[in-house]
Amino acid sequence: MSASPVNLLDFDEARLAAWLTSAGEEASRAPMRARQVLRWLHRELVDDFDAMTNVAKALRARLAEQSRVTMPAVVTDNTSADGTRKWLLDVGNGNAVDTVFIPEDDRGTLCISSQAGCALDCAFCSTGKQGFNRNLSAAEIIGQLRHANRALLADGARTPWIEAGRHPVTNVVMMGMGEPLANFDNVVTAMRLMLDDNAYGLSRRRVTLSTSGLVPALDRLRDACPVALAVSLHAPSDALRDELVPINRKYPLRALLAACNRYLERAPRDFVTFEYVMLDGVNDQPQHAHQLADLARAVPCKINLIPFNPFPGSPFRRSPRGRILSFQKTLIDAGYVTTIRKTRGDAIDAACGQLAGQVQDRTKRTERRAGIAIAVVQAAR
Ligand code: SAH
């Protein structure tokens, strides 16, 4: 029994059962009790222990004494003309992270943050330029999904799937602030809740994790919790990728692509989505498209071109539309399904790579900016 109350949102089913046992529940009954409590917390979106009517009264009393249900508080809540909605959520000590909801006709996608800031410092990324404070807890990660579902329901969101009793959010992309594989345990715990039928019940194909390429963690994810995978490639050669995505110096392209193939042995989809940000004059020339076409042969993949979203102080410009289209054509002619990501929500700084947030930087990064960054999504299709 712990002295200070635990946050129940930090637990997936196995962890909740273990905690219930340590809090006095009979070990043989703890898994069943855990499933009951998870359903109230994450399916019914209920906080109040008294409302958990099928949970034994004695257990409800213990829960009230020894645990809490604590969600990040909303700092701002903005909706853009295209319906994209962005919440800035307070995660304490002057840090705040973004969560972005992107409604479409047949789905509702939530872009979730995994860290306050990011230590990996990709050259074109506003989150990276803000530095790094800390990993989000599992509760702060799953709390973003729980919050979005509750807020959308409270505001009367109506879609065919909501009418059928499902949550408003049907798809999750781990593409907000931070590198999800650098916060492995908490991200996996939160993703297990996303997939759990007693919680959010999303299929593995509807949860996409985007990574800049932490190879050992990608191998661990394959075993721990394989979901759909997006990889931030952004350059077709090590020389250029070393500059744009510095983690490439540690895990170069050959190692990354090999890890992608190992991942696909267990993945819910039979392809990886390669993300490629289009930077004017940097990585968008015809020879880059041809190099990319050659490189990507190594892995079954689709390619998603992301027009660069500028932020204050960034040295890059977005590639002109015509150049993006001819880059796309080269890849399509080479046989790749290649899409151009729609920019959604840029009026509220919710577009890809514009994720705001507030980060109390603890790194020694000199290049710090007050700019806004968030990275959004149109998930791997
Ligand atoms: N850290 C993870 C996930 C968050 S970033 C990753 O790097 O994959 C989500 C996506 O947005 C990544 O592909 C990232 O490279 C891209 N991105 C970052 N900054 C951007 C910008 N300014 N414009 C467009 N895309 C950007």
Ligand code: SF4
């Ligand atoms: Fe971090 Fe991803 Fe931004 Fe790179 S692109 S700095 S890994 S959030």
